[in-house]
Amino acid sequence: MSALIDALHRRLPTERVITDELRRLAYGTDGSFYRLIPEVVVVVHTEDEVRDVIQLARSHARPVTFRAAGTSLCGQAVTDGILVLLGEGFAECTISPDGAAVRVGPSIVGAEVNRRLAPLGRKIGPDPASINAAKIGGIAANNSSGMCCGTAQNSYNTLAAIRVLLADGSVLDTAEASNVQAFRQSHAGLLDGIAGLAAEIRADHALVHRIRAKYKIKNTTGYSLNALVDYTDPVDILAHLMIGSEGTLGFISKVTYHTVPEYAHKASCLVFFPTMDIACQAVVGLKQQPVDAVELLDRASLRAVAHKPGMPPQLKTLDEGVTALLIETRAPDGAALQGRIKAILAELGNYALVEEPAFTTVPAEMEALWNVRKGTFPAVGAVRKPGTTVIIEDVAVAVPDLAACCLDLQHLFAKHGYHEALIFGHALEGNVHFVFTQDFGTEAEVARYAAFMDELCTVLVKKYDASLKAEHGTGRNMAPFVELEWGTQAYDLMRRIKTLFDPESLLNPGVIINDDAEAHLRHLKPMPAAGELYAPVDRCIECGFCEPQCPSHGLTLSPRQRIVGWRELSRRKANHEEPGQLGEDYLYMGLDTCAACGLCSTACPVGIETGALVRAARGEQLSGVARQLGQVAANHFGATQALARTALKAGHLAAGLVGDTALSKLTKGAWKPGMPHPQPLGRASRTSGDKVVYFPTCAGRIFGAESAEQALSATVIRVLERAGYAPIIPDDVNSLCCGQSFSSKGMASEADQKSAALEAALLKASDNGRYPIIMDASACTMRMKSFLEGRLQVLDLIEFAHDALLPRLMLHKKEAPIMVHLNCSARRMGFDQKLRLLAQACAQDVVMPAEVKCCGFGGDRGFAVPELNAHALRKIHDAIPAGCCGGYSSNQTCEVGLTANTGLTYRSIVHLLDECSAEAARMATC
Missing domain, CATH: 3.40.50 (Rossmann fold)
Incomplete structure (x- = not known):
């Protein structure tokens, strides 16, 4: 292995060849319930770098797995070989002038592509629930779909062109005619092999019929055999085989999509039916109507979210067996939207309903309805026992079979003891998801899961000819069942496809094609309890939705990766093992480089704020001396603030002598160019007018400006007075602090001590809340809003300026x-x-x-x-x-x-x- 590492170091910058235990573990974790730790992780930014890695992997006989966002649920992006992380060099996005096409790289997030397309009224077709975190590489490689995508707008059916790097290092770019022509000459053997497979299939009319039937519903099980019957040119077949190939046939370096309209006019409605059967009958009728999404939620799903804030109150009182359909329709204008609503309501009138349906076009109300659907998956994850994992699977059947399939699923859950299981999904496509919790910590539990999977797959295939994987990709969990679904003849064709593209089985082996009948039971991810300091950490499902929000993601660790590392440290502690080098590395990567900003919680399906864990861990790491100093600073905050101002003045003196750049180097970046000069606190002069309490926060009191007139406090007072307000500054303001600076260092008790003192001062200054209270730093405002818990209202300068100052200025x-x-x-x-x-x-x-x-x-x-x-x-x-x-x-x-x-x-x-x-x-x- 050392020879491979040395060779990688010769081809890539040292910092992009990752061998430390912590990051191999953390970076090697995806959203699935499988755990393989890569031997080495490499970060690549160019095709040439990918080619170099593949060549080195071949010469050292090591497997290669490509990783985009790692949100995949079925183990497609884990390996014990070389893990290739796609860097920002692959985040290309080029939009055609009319927005009808977009050429994107594999490491750009799907939602970011849609954000750039939005001004043109367009979007990409695939719309997976993970689109805010999932990257194009994964979306294309798994042929992801989603709530509104159906089969018509997935990657396979909206593909305009693709650029791929094959296992032999060659590149095919179907957007470049000259490249295609050269590829036809250099890879005639490969193309002839593809053409031969296609001819073989087309000669078998029964197989052609079966393939076409299988793709009338969503299907991501195995390779995209429909490419062999939909296209005759082997280049087109190759391009479409890459979609859904999960990194086993080649590396997708660019995708060009035909975009689809994104209509601004939308309406949603949550409709309740007395039984699952009636709801599914309605789905058959709604499929003929102008609907864009129909999401099914069984009674267990509705019950799981009923007590969450903002949920419709009737969810708590619905009868057993009630099933809901969440319907959305979209149109290019308001008149067309009303016409579509009318047609849908007329269709719904043909079925027994629990209550009269009503559409809403109010964005906030629509969001509340969709939160019912979005809350189902997190609801299971939030209540599971520590040490268990959440499993989400998705299957598809013909829409007329939907009701019977759901009833069979419910029967299987009960039979195998998965009483917490929920069913929801994209009913319009006969695509349902089911979620349940699983403990893989004992042989008995693994055996229970194995028995469930065997019976589940058998029932779905034999009774419904279902897609065992509708939109999540085959992965490790369903690879042993591909042959069961497709049959020996079709599975043999898939084997031959793999061999044509990757004869050495170098690329992501064991995914899609796997001879091990128990592969889905191996390499199961441990989920040790780790919530001693911060209980919500045990709810983490390691999905990676948090990562695009995190400022340290790509530098050291993301929130998901911090939790992975913390779980391993907790496991070692519980087993009386030494933390080792992993523990040492975690101090910097896990704790020091976390901004503790909390943005991760805004994207987390189960609301985890990893920063809270980090703050608690920082507090645990504090020495006795550090804690004593913190207490002294809290008790003598005025003197501490004065000392900080003095240090800032000294910094400016030093910068005047050696320059900002030199001082920054000497202080290892602590001194910043453009550092503010300390200035005295501004004074209010106006006594007439509406009274408002203004608390100048400590950062503003320490970091001033070029002049006293430009200082933050002086500027706030001046604007308030210009708008007709008479500002009141709390007494002894220089000794006051909201506690945020202590909280971020893990000094929770000192932070609360300062918050309580500030609360008393604000109560007094505001005449027990009679006057508005504003703060000039959003971080401090947020802390006090949380600390006060409704006892006293404080306003951030942003909200007060928008609501009260704008109308007056x-x-x-x-x-x-x-x-x-x-x-x-x-x-x-x-x-x-x-x-x-x-x-x-x-x-x-x-x-x-x-x-x-x-x-x-x-x-x-x-x-x-x-x-x-x-x-x-x-x-x-x-x-x-x-x-x-x-x-x-x-x-x-x-x-x-x-x-x-x-x-x-x-x-x-x-x-x-x-x-x-x-x-x-x-x-x-x-």
Whole structure:
């Protein structure tokens, strides 16, 4: 193995050849219930690098598995060989002028492609539930579909062109005629082999009929045999065989999709039927109507989400056996939408219903209805016992068989003891998912699962000729059953396809084609209890939905990967094993480089905030001396703040002597270019007008500006007074703190001590809540909103400025473009629209980069581990428009990091209001 590692180091930068135990474990984990730890992980950015890795793998006889997002549920993206992680070099996205086609790389997230297509009213056809995290490579390689996609709009049927790197290192790009012509000459043998297989199938009319029938419903079991009957040109066949091949035939480096319309006019309705049978009868009728999605939810699904916030109240009282259909219809305009609603309601009138159905077009109400569907999977994951995993499988049957199939599934669940199982899915396609929990910790439990899978697959195939995998891909879990579903003749064809493309079985072996009848029972992932410090961590299903939100993902670890590492450390602790080097590495990768921003919780299906685990772990790591110093700082916060201001002044003196760049190097990045100068606290002068309590947060009090007049507190006071308010500053403000800076270091008791003191001061200043209370840093606002729990209302400067200041201020818009950063706290509080509207009231051109989420400064992380801040902002530079006159946000430390990393001056959004309202006042007097 060392020879392979040495060879990889000669071909790739050292930092992209990963051999440490922690990251091999963490990076090698996908969303499935399988665990294989790669020998080495490599990060690639170009086709040439992929080719080099494959060549080295062949010369060292090691298997290769490609990984995009790793959200796959069936073990397609795990290996004990070489794991190839697709880097950002493969995140290409080129849209045709009319939006009718888009050429994308395999490492761009599906939702990001749709975001870029949205202004043209288009989207890609595949719409998996994981689209906010899943990348194009996985979407294409698994032929993923989704709620509205059906079979007509999946990757196979919307493929315009594909670029693939084959096991021999050659490239076929069907978008380039010259490449295709050269490939026909260089790979005549491969193409002849494909053509021979296609001719063999077409000569067997019974097999052709069977293949066509199998693909009338969703089907991702095995290879895409429909390519051999749908196309005659072997190049077209090859291109479509790659879709759904799960990385076993070649590497997909680019995909060109025909896009589909994304209609703005939508309506949704949740319809209740007294029985599963009646609901499924309605599905048959609805398939003839203008519907875009019909989601089925059985009674167990409805019961599982009934007590969640925002759910329809009737979910708690429905009779046993009631089944729901969640229906959505879309149209290019309002009149067409009403016509479609009318047709659907007329169809529903043919069936017995629990209550009269009603469509809504109100976005918030539609979101609430869809949250019923989206909450089903997390509902099982949230209540499972520690040590168990969540299994989600998906099958498809002909729509007329849907009711009987669901009833058989319910019978099998009861027979095998899966009493918590839920059934939901894409009823319009006869595609249902079922979710249950499984403990793989004992032989008896593994045997129970094996018996269930054997009977399940037999019933589905023999009784319904079902697709055992409708849209999740074959993977390791269903590979032993491919022959059962397709039969020996078709399975033999699949074997020959694999051999044609990959004769050495180098690419992702064991996936799709697997001779081991018990392969689905091997390499099962352990899920040790790890919630001693933070209980919700045991709910993690390792799906990876959190990763696009995380500022450290790709630098060290993502939230999922932190939990994987933490679980392993917990297992070792429980077994009295030493943490070893993995434990040492976790201190930096797991704890030091976590921004603890909490954005992971906004994407997590079960609401886990990995930052809470990290804060608790940091607290556990604190030495006695560190905790004593923290207590001293909390008890003497005014002196601590004064010391920080003195240190900042000293930093500016040093920078004046050696320069910002040299000082930054000397301090290992802690000193930042453009660091603010400390300034005195602003003073309020107006006594008449509406009273408002203003608490200047400690970061704003420490980090000032070029002049006292530009200091944050002075600017807030000036804008408040300009709008007719009389600001009240709490007494002894310099000794007050919300506790956020202590919380982020794991000092929970000290943090609560400071929060309680601030609560008392705010109560007094506001006359027990009589006057509004505003805070000028979103992170501090969010902490106090949570700490006060309704006892006292505090408002963030963003929400107060939008709701109360905008109506009172005259504003002159800037002509030059501005940048706006929605920091993680403002994002979590839902202030994105209010911040955008504030900025748009002040500037003609507002840029709010969608790909930049948390800036990674994380309170003091930007000083301690500046590489986290730089990594989190790596995509911001391309978004800065020409002539940009500055940037704005609502957290002082975020603004320090943004200024240092972009070269633009970032300040609070209140500075923008100040400038534009002052200019408006000046122009009014001219």
